[in-house]
Every structure is written in C-alpha cells, then in structure tokens.
Amino acid sequence: MSELREEETVSLFKADKRLLKIFSILLVCITALKLIFAIRLDLYSDEIFYWLESTFPALAYSDLPFVTAQLAGLGTRVLGDTPLGVRFSFLALGTSIPILVFWVTYPLKNVDHALKSAILCLCLPLAGFLGLLAVPDVPIVFLGLLSFGLFERALRVDAWRYWIACGLIVAIGLSTHYRFFLYPISAIFVLLYYQPIRKFWRCKKLWLCIGISSVGLMPIILFNIENNFQSISFYLISRHPWDFQSDGLFHVPTQAAIATPFLYLAFLTAIYTLLKNIKKRERSTILILSFSLPHLLIFLLLAPWSDSTSTTVHWPLSGYLPLLIELPLILEKFKISLAKRLSMRRATQLVLLIPGIGFIGTVSAILLIGSQSLQNELQPLIGRGLLSTKMAGWNDFSLTTSTILKESFPDAEPLIATDNYYTAAQVQFHNVSDKVFTLDNKKAIRDGRLAQLKIWKKDEQALFAAEKQEILVISEDSTLTLTEKQSFISSLCAQVSELKPIKSLVLFEGDKVFSFYRGIMRSNDSDNLRTCPYPARAWLDTPKQKQIIKDNILISGWAFAPEAGVEEININIDGVNFGIASYGQNRPDVVSALNAFSDPNAPKLGFEFQLDPKILEKGRHRLLINIKGPGEIMTQIPERIFYTR
Secondary structure: OHHHHHOOOOOHHHOOHHHHHHHHHHHHHHHHHHHHHHHHOOOOHHHHHHHHHHOOOOOEOOOOEHHHHHHHHHHHHHHOOOHHHHHHHHHHHHHHHHHHHHHHHOOOOOHHHHHHHHHHHHOOHHHHHOOOOOOOHHHHHHHHHHHHHHHHHHHHHOOHHHHHHHHHHHHHHHOOOHHHHHHHHHHHHHHHHOHHHHHHHHOHHHHHHHHHHHHHHHHHHHHHHHOOOHHHHHHHHHOOOOOOOHHHHHHHHHHHHHHOHHHHHHHHHHHHHHHHOHHHOOHHHHHHHHHHHHHHHHHHHHHHHOOOOOOOOOOOHHHHHHHHHOHHHHHHHHHHHHHOOOOHHHHHHHHHHHHHHHHHHHHHHHHHHHHHHHHHHHHHHHOOOOOOOOOOOHHHHHHHHHHHHHHHOOOOOOEEEEOOHHHHHHHHHOOOOOOEEEOOOOHHHHOOOHHHHHHOOOOHHHHHOOOOOEEEEEEEHHHOOHHHHHHHHHHHHOOEEEEEEEEEEEEHHHOEEEEEEEEEEOOOOOOOOOOOOOOOEEEEEEOOOOEEEOOOEEEEEEEEOOOOOOOEEEEEEOOEEEEEOEEEEOOHHHHHHHOOOOOOOOOOOEEEEEEOHHHOOOEEEEEEEEEEOHHHOEEEEEEEEEEEO
C-alpha cells in the first residue's frame, strides 16, 4: 500500500497556499527577467558556436556531443535565427528546474517541504540564473536532476517505466557533456555501497536501464575514434595545465561568494548532518550524499590543477541541488538554535535573510549579465571598460559588414576571414555570408574547437588553399594586444597579393572595435605583398596617469604606423570629441628607439594638443586618443585619467 501511495499524483491543493504563492511569484519574476534579457542580449562566443554546430547536424563535435547544439537549433526552427530562438529551449529547461526540485523532493519529504526546496533553488544564484544563456549546464542540471528522481523512484517502486525512463534520460545526458558522467557513476556507487539495494544487480530492469544508458556513449566514442581522440584529450589533457596553481586554493571562498555565504554555510551544515546520520542507513541520505559529494569534492580537489583561463565556477552546481532536499530542515534548525538566544520572531527574520540574500544574488546575477544589453544607457553613468561587450554590438557589426560587402565588393561576394571563430559565426548567424573562415589559432584551441573548424573546412588551411579570390578580413581589435594584431596582419600579408584597409567600426566609446580590410588571395606565381598595413603604435607623454592639472592642459605624445603612416589624431575627453591634434613634431628618438623608419612621416611623429582647463569641470576626466590611419582604420591609446582643479 505504501508504494501505491508514494506513486500518487502530487496534490498542490494540500500545500500551504502561502508557500505556493511565494514560489509562483518568485518563479514568474525570475522567468520574466530572464526572458527580457534573453531577447535583448546578443549571443556570446559559446552560444554562437552551438548555433553554428546546429547547422551541421552530427552525433558529436570536438567540444561536445550533439544535445546542446540541437537544443540551440530547436528554438530557431520556430523563432528564427534570433538570440531568443537559440536560447528558447534552454530558457524552458532552466525555468523548469525549480519545479523539478519540487518533483524530486516530494516523495522523500512532503508537499510543503518540497515547495520550500523549490523556493531555495530560486535563491541559489547559479541555479536561479540557469536558462538565460544557451549553455550545456542547463541540460546537464535538468537531465541530472530528472535522472536522480527517476532513479530514486525506480529503487523505491521498482517499476519498469522508471527504469526505462531513467535509462533514456541518462543516455541523453551522456550525449550532452563529459561532466554528466558523474551522475551514472554516483548511481553505480549507490548500488554497490548500499546493501539493501544490491539485490537490483540481479534484476533485469536494472540491466535494461544500463543498456539503454550505454547508447548515450556512442556519440562520444564514435567521434573520438574517427578523430584521433581529439575531444577527450582536450578535456582530460590539453585543456588543463596539470601544474599547481595557487588560484585554485580560492575555490571554496569563490563558491561561498557565488552561492552567497550564509546559504553556502547551510549547504555545509546539510552535508555534516547527512554524514552524521549515515549510520542510520536511510536510503534518502545515501542517495543525496552519493549524488552531491562527487560533484563538490572532485572539482574542489582538482581546482588547483585545472583550467584557470575559462569560467569554471559553475561546475560544482550539480552537487548543491540534491542538498536542497535537506536544506529546509537545516534552516529550521538554524531558527530553533537562534530562538534560544532571541525571540522566535527575531530568529525567523534572521533565518529568512539567508534565502532573501540568495534571491537578491540571483536577481543581481541576471542583471549583471543583462547589463551588457544596456551599453548606451549605462556607459555614460559608469564609464568605459566596466561593462563587458561580449554580448553587445553584434547587430551593428553585422549591418556594417553587410554595407562594406555591398560598397567594396559590388561585383562578386568575397571570402570572409576573421581573427576569431565567434566573429566568423556571428557573420553567418546574421546571414551576412556563409563563405566564412577564421584564422583563430588561440581561442579556438583553448576552447577545443579548432578540430571542428578543420572538419568543416573553415580554418586557415582551407582559406589559404583559395587562390586569386577577393577577401574581406575582419579583426576585433578590442580583444587583441598590439603584438597579436601585428601577428594577425603579418600572417595575412604572407598569403595575399593585396591587402588594403577599408575602415574601423568603433562601438561603445572604443570598448568594442573592429577593423576591416580587403585583399586578394595570392597564387603560387604571384609576388609577395610589398606594403603590409600594420596597426599604428602610439604613446601619450602628457598628461601623466592621474596627474592633477591646474594650468593649461598639454596633451602630447607620438604615433606612427609602419609603412602606411598616420593621417590624424583625435582627442576625446569624457566621451566628447575635442578636435584634432597637431601632428608632425620632430621625434628622432622614437624613430631610432623603435625602428620607425618605414613610416612615411618619420621622423615627424610627435603630436600636441593644447586645452584650456576652464573648459572642463573640476574633477576627474577620461582622455582617449584615437589614431586614424589609411582607410579610416582606428587605433586607440589606452585610456588616461587626469584631474583638473
């Protein structure tokens, strides 16, 4: 009878109406925020690459198996190639995760307790944030929680439907990401460790579940066999330095910060309480710890040796979610403990601050990411360089690129070459062109995507195989150092018979800058390119950084562009253009020190600009120097801060 009762449909009519109302309001608010920014935000590098993968259907790719890419493509079939279209499936799954927490918790506790766990899920910033972006963590967490709930029901009820459903979900999960492997490993550990359920090893249902699950390994296995194990070697070897890095020692403080400190303390208390109760051999305790601790401990232990160049703070998230089942009891214990020293009302208020601060963290995380869609509104208030531009400016970029194609290449569509893979993907996403290649040998390698670009023949080798074809070259200068930009241009000059600058696109006061060049791919019998349009180099002598100026403001320095020369130097203060500097002061010291003989203006490479400080309000000012070269290619000197009195 108990098993039949445990399978009954959840009745929300029995739930505390106040809890149900709180959960509904919080869920609607968070979902509305995510929906707004899912529409407004441009796609960032990972998202745009998953979309690109969806246009090349396959069982697996060099960075991931097929599930994430196909989820990205699924929404675009309904909503078109738009940011919301790419994110729609992830938004739906991410929004349902708190509901899934309720579904997982209910059979182990009761309906009110399950509602509290679901509310706490919304108050865990990393969990509440899920669904805003099209990232694999969304299906990992969704499928992981679903497999946990099905596995628990299969053990408790031993029904065919649960074992089969569990196998199907695990198979899909294994086709999502390598990190999903911890879920079936945790299940196997429970079946080996917990004696009361070892009997299932003799059960056909379990072996059917394992057989179905194993199908999910095929995409990974087949891709690695066909491609010299490049995918798995990236994740297990080349991605991580495997040398001790002190940054990894901050793993625990970082996790405490992003989970919010008091909520993190509650999670640690939950682990301690469950470990203390493990001697009771309760199945729910064993299950929660077995699915939680592997995700938390493995990433904790490996943190000092793992990849520090990518965002990894979200990796342990799957370890916190099973603990949500116990968290309401832990908070109740906190309240009882505080009530011994304070009044019950005061204790309740203090304990409610824990999820309250967590919910503020969730909202703040969404707003922080979403602020990138408000560049024009926020930048005048907070200044340059504070807002990330990874998810902003791509519409302007695509419109500019389309205009350049029409004006500079009226006769035939050229090949397009970019300095990074995500710019190439953006060109294709905005339907500007599909003849896109990338010369990216840095970020593409770091993200495990160069092998996939080679498979698609969109890498530099495929580009350089073309002969005598016109080419539009695009570089995102705001992400490149001067040395990187010179290296990029130099590699192109070795492969083209002509390379001329067209223009620069400067967005958000220079926080995002692109340069465009036109060229012709060289053939075997063509001559080497004589003049290469290297980027300008410059330095600001005065004012000094954070200098306090009382008298006339003298803005001076030097600038040169190898072989091409500098056309003009614009002075920008606090986002306002103050005019063009006088260029041509004699600077033989610069010529000899930096070997600037190839600049046609040498040795007259200095510039000056006089400004009356009375024009400016007293206080802090931002000085930005824009150097214009041939073809309206812009180079910026890093922002200089000075003060007037």
